[in-house]
């Protein structure tokens with residue numbers, strides 16, 4: 029596998045991120061999200077989301093991609109603030125099936141931890157993971173996140189599922205648990221992205 033570069037997501041990546049997002053949802057959420065949603069024009073739905081996010085970037089978000097010469101292989105997107113009382117909210121983390129188990133997810137998570145230490149110190153970073161997504165749950169648990177609550181929610185495209193909130197105590201703990209996966213972010217960040225300092 030060729031080495032990957034980690035950089036800020038820009039509008040130019042929107043199509044590729046959307047395609048990877050749709051592919052990852054189809055693979056991961058089959059049997060959880062409705063078939064007609066997953067097998068429909070999911071790319072178009074995701075493209076609209078990513079174009080809107082990346083066309084009007086906000087200082088309170090962090091979007092990063094891991095890519096090689098053939099395109100985007102993984103991405104993460106996080107908000108500085110989510111639910112009241114909680115810290116940075118990691119909304120999306122996906123790695124192409126061809127590039128999993130190579131440290132890409134851990135590296136993206138480590139970059140979020142560094143960012144969270146700067147923008148939201150002392151408050152618990154968190155994410156929601158679908159209950160049946162055991163592999164992702166184990167991935168987060170092995171990196172120090174713990175299950176905090178469960179709630180039944182409507183899925184994109186309809187239907188409901190149980191969503192689990194996983195959180196770290198604070199960004200320092202998250203950074204410590206993901207420390208082995210430091211990333212050197214290359215390229216110039218657009219002004220809205222406050223990249224965490226390099227190691």
Ligand SMILES: CC(C)(COP(=O)(O)OP(=O)(O)OC[C@H]1O[C@@H](n2cnc3c(N)ncnc32)[C@H](O)[C@@H]1OP(=O)(O)O)[C@@H](O)C(=O)NCCC(=O)NCCS
Pocket residue numbers: 052056121122123124127128129130131132133134135155156157158161163164166167170
């Ligand atoms: C969950 C997900 C993001 C993890 O990404 P990833 O890039 O595969 O994660 P990593 O490679 O960093 O770590 C996965 C495992 O591979 C191992 N690994 C890392 N580098 C490795 C290598 N070179 N060789 C073999 N194994 C390796 C890691 O140790 C880790 O194992 P562990 O969790 O038992 O410690 C990815 O599986 C994914 O995109 N899943 C589908 C979408 C999804 O569920 N997203 C989360 C939604 S909440």
